[in-house]
Amino acid sequence: MRLTLRQLQVFTEIARQENVSRAAERLAMSQPAASTALNELERNYNCQLFDRAGKRLLINALGLELLPQARALLEQAQAIDALLRGQQGFGSLNVGATLTIGNYLATLLVSHFMQRHPECKMRLHVNNTEHIIEQVSEFSLDLGLIEGQCQHPDLQVTPWVHDELVVFCAPGHRLAAAGQASLQELQQEVWILREQGSGTRRTFENALLPHDLHLKPLLELEHTEAIKRAVESGLGIGCISRLALRDAFRRGSLVALETPELELGRPFSFIWHQQKFQTRAMQEFLQLCTQLTEGCTRSDEIRLPEIA
Template identity: 70%
Template sequence: MRFTLRQLQVFVAVAQQESVSRAAVSLSLSQSAASTSLTELERQTGCRLFDRAGKRLSLNALGRQVLPQAMALLEQAREIEDLLSGKSGFGSLAVGATLTIGNYLATLLIGTFMQRHPECKVSLHVQNTANIVQQVAHYDIDLGLIEGDCQHPDLDVQPWVEDELVVFCAPGHPLAQHGRATLKELMEEAWILRELGSGTRRTFDRALGRYPLGLNVRLELEHTEAIKRAVESGLGISCISRLALRDAFRRGSLVPLETPELDLRRQFYFIWHRQKYQTAAMREFLEACRALTAGVERSDEIVLPNIA
């Protein structure tokens, strides 16, 4: 074999940092040691992996092909190292989740997972679908739990559980008396919606796409709790996941509206990079997610675990 794991480690760090000096700092190496390691890797293999512009290094076409393979090999090497040192192999796990999943499912799932594997360092990144897709594609996080469509060519997309949006209003709103609304009535209301780029907004816009009518969008907000508070205050009506609203519906602080003309169904998905090695932590966390939703037809039927 014409390269070492240390050389691959330096290569990955330089690719991520686009600088030998910054890569050296991240690996606790001297700059000369990191530079020598990278030079030896390219000399021994007879391949150039970077385009060089002054002190800045950017991956060339071959380097972009090698990067995911090198990262996967290093992940496997870390698992072997953990096993040989008597550890479980659950080193770390970085999960990305869109807002509905992150706020109402992922935190409890991660809490349960960490109770079973206290030695595993877990991080959760909660953002909208577009951002989570980009982070998974760039290897910034291990896997994503998203509520919007993903067409990225480098990612595997696996269905998880069905979800449904619901239009809702405050109990004192005129539409609350009937519990349903026609499309014409909806077009006459002021709306408070999620921001563009969110999975919720994409589903809602797609449902309205067949109708050439405009909405009066009063507010666009990034957080479902802020939307719920705004609707409770009488600022307008909205449409978000039933999962995020089930407690409010039980309390009666918000009221669902039937909208038979709109198809607001959607799917929750798992996503990960096609070339990323699935660690033991990733595999077990995905299994825990699937176990939570076994036999469940829709997300708002999920029985959430209690975290001690």
């Protein structure tokens, strides 16, 4: 073989930093040594992995094809190194979660995992579905927990647990007593909805399409708690996950409006890059998530782990 792991380290870090000096600093090596490693890698294979634009190095098509395989190989090498040195540590794990999962499941899952494995350096990033998919596809995140569908060609999608959206209103709303609403009634209501780009908004709009319903929201908000407060105050009705509403339904501060004409089911899923090497930490975290949902037919049936 005409390449070394060090050359791949330099290549992946330059791809991240777009600058040799910054990459060298991150790798605790001199700038000339980093330049030499990259030059040797390109010279040995008579190829070019970056386009030079002044001091910036912009990864080209060949570099983009190599990048996920290089990252996976480096992660495997680190796992082998830890095994041979007798280490039992979990290294690091960067998890992304969409807002519903992040706010109502992922934080407790991460805390539970870190109690079991305090040596693992773990980071949780919470954002909407489009953002999490993008971050996983770019290897900025090891693993994503998302709501709804993902069609990205480079990502592996594994269903986790069924989720369901539900239309809801304040107890004093005119529809609250009936506990349900027809399509005609929904058309007449004022709506408080999630923002475009969220999995919740996409599922809701997909449910409306077969019925040719086009609702105009009064407010578009990025957080489910803000939507709940707005609906509680009587500004309108909303539609979010039953998981996010189960405590409010128990308290009676919000009321479910069943809508049998709308298909509001969706999956919660795990996503990771197809080229991603599954570290021990990633495998253990996936197993913990799966164990948590055993026997649950819907996300709001999940019994969350208690944190000591």
